[in-house]
Amino acid sequence: MRITRRWPVAMACLALATACGGGPETPAEGASAPRTSTMSEIDTPTPVPTPSPVPASEWKPAGNARLTSAAALREIAATGPRDAWAVGYQRSAEDREGTPALQHWDGVRWTQTAVSENDAWHLVGVSAASPSDAWIVGNARGPYAAHWDGLRWRGWHPYGDAEDYHLTDVTTGRAGTWFAGRSSTQGLIARWTGRGFRTILRADGQFLSITAAPGHVWAVGSDVPASTNGPEQGMPMIWHGRAVSGPEIQSWERITLPEITGGVLRDVWMISPSDVWAVGGVISPDGAAEIPLVLHWDGTTWGRAGVPVSRGGLQGVTAFGAGDVWLSGADDSQPGRPLFLHFDGRSWTASYGPLLRAWREEQPYTASHLVRVTRVAHVPGTSRLWAVGSVGEGDDEDDFVLTRG
Template sequence: MTRRHRRRAAPLGVLLAGLVAGSLLCATSVAPAYAEPGSPESGKQAARSRTSSAKLQADGSLSDVAGLSEKDVWAVGQQDVWDFWQNQGVITHWNGSSWTEVDVRNDTTGAGHLRSVAAASKNDVWAVGDGHDGLPYVARGNRDGFDRLAVPQLRGGDWIGAVAATTGRVVLVGSRDGRTFVADAAAPSWTGWATVQGPIGALYGVGLTGKSEGWAVGDSGSRPVILRLTTTGWKVSRVPAVKGGFLRDIYVQSRKRAVAVGGIYQRSGKIRPLVLSWDGESWTREKLPVAQAELYGVTGDGDGAFWVSGYDPARPGTAFLLTYTGSKWKVVHGDSVPDRTVRLQAVTRVGATTMAVGHTLDANDRYHDVIETFGTSAK
């Protein structure tokens, strides 16, 4: 999950670029020329990566990815990102050999930017974002198609940044009236949505380990915010004091292990990477091997290893990951895309493969969706 800053006034051109890039998605918060598969930049690690695309239409970008297996991966995003009134939400599926777009049935208004996707099972996949009717967009489906769900508890002005789903429960997070916002529902009807508003700010990432266990992350505009779900509901969790800090995604491994990622705004305008880890008792800040980077998404293998996707300003044309395999964090660079800026907005781990999605931006400010695959399937 993905990956969004909110802060400070900015020139209109910068603001629009940030909005479609996924770096300024909440107003109150903070490509065809592809590299050849297997074109290593250097070393063994690069030989394990492959750059490809879901081949969206012009100005396409992928915002999030969720995988059930190496032959069952979902991604969402948008096409025509520069047209805020006519941009088209995209849901696409990987079957192990190709990407196929999946339609939303019986929807006359259509989706704009789809920001987040969650897969509880092969027949229970959720996608959320913006609707062209001014309401948050919530869709549920499978490979045969999706249906937009009417959620009466959502209203115009609500912003939904992420979705998480597990068997029998789905949770949406975002902001409402400048405050953090959570909406959740249970199977089988998916109609009894309950909503909760938390402290000032917005939530951008959410993860569940069960029907009554999970975390949501975001920021207040000046510091990180984390909410915890227990049997008594959502509560604010104590986090390290990080001035200017924000969180954009979280991977929850178990009750005693979770990793949240984001960054820290600097006066210079640069962003320092931020990773917080949960050990079952408290959140602590991780030491990282890179001083400047933008972190958007995080995933894990359920056994103590983690992968973080983002953007490395020192090597803007190269796919960038942070990895943790049980001892320390390391930087991994994949394929280089000539004359492009590469931003990996989200990442998932399926089997022995790590798949990250996002976009490249060329010299003419045109977007092209990009998929970077690390692991056995990249060989």
């Protein structure tokens, strides 16, 4: 029997590189020294006990992504009820990297689009602005990015076969297309110029997620480089880019937060320039436990929000508006069930997806029954939500797709 130690939800360690196809790398324009943000409620809030037993779930399985064994979905993006993209991997195991998974929802069913494993072993990020404008990112021997124009996917290897560079996230929309990632020692932010990729910022640590709107870019992660063994040694990292005059992002600054040792931010969502959410976890020094970490920007300061879960980690955030924010992740007290947290503008409510797996005495891994990752996305123009992720690990990992509303 293969038994492995259970670790908390792993921090995404996927990457970016030096200047890519066409555009020369330049230093960050207008980069400034770190700015200290007075964080409210920085002490760990007293959690509200997780309700038990769990009420019937409002989240239901949605279609069948038809992935092949040892599979996971890592992110989903939707532009409407008949257009959504989900990315991840399949055929993965302890002794092989696996092959990329790219799924499309047309309002009726999920269909798979082929992506060569020569381009990416795993796809890790997706963003869509319209049915004819979507981007995906992934990694193999080097980072990979591809664009959907409504008819076909066109891909690039922005940094060649740079194995120590990874792309971790992409965002596209009215503010253009931006990428987050890392090398072995630094976090990287790049953008699509229309003809190539240009590295805009390098910072010690690693970036795991990025969000943008006209005049603003926010990127989050950890100040621990990928080459460092263990996210528990670092603290959360937030960088802000903004336009000073005109539409171009010209000024970059790192927000210096009070110490949250062991903290890492895995996802960020901007509702408006004065309403930004970032989520992740605080990992114990021995790596055996994690508590949720939720930070909020109100236009003046970053504050820490207390949520009704005491043990577990968060990986996803999306919002319909300021009074309708959704987070996703895992709650240690409800193993096998995806966790969802809803903020209505005043308070938080925890809910759960269906039980995906129960503990089995002879399961191949100690974590085979645990939710590994849960990501969430809203469907514009509706009240509907998508959630994707995986349960289990190694060659005992399975993907899931859920919907609400």
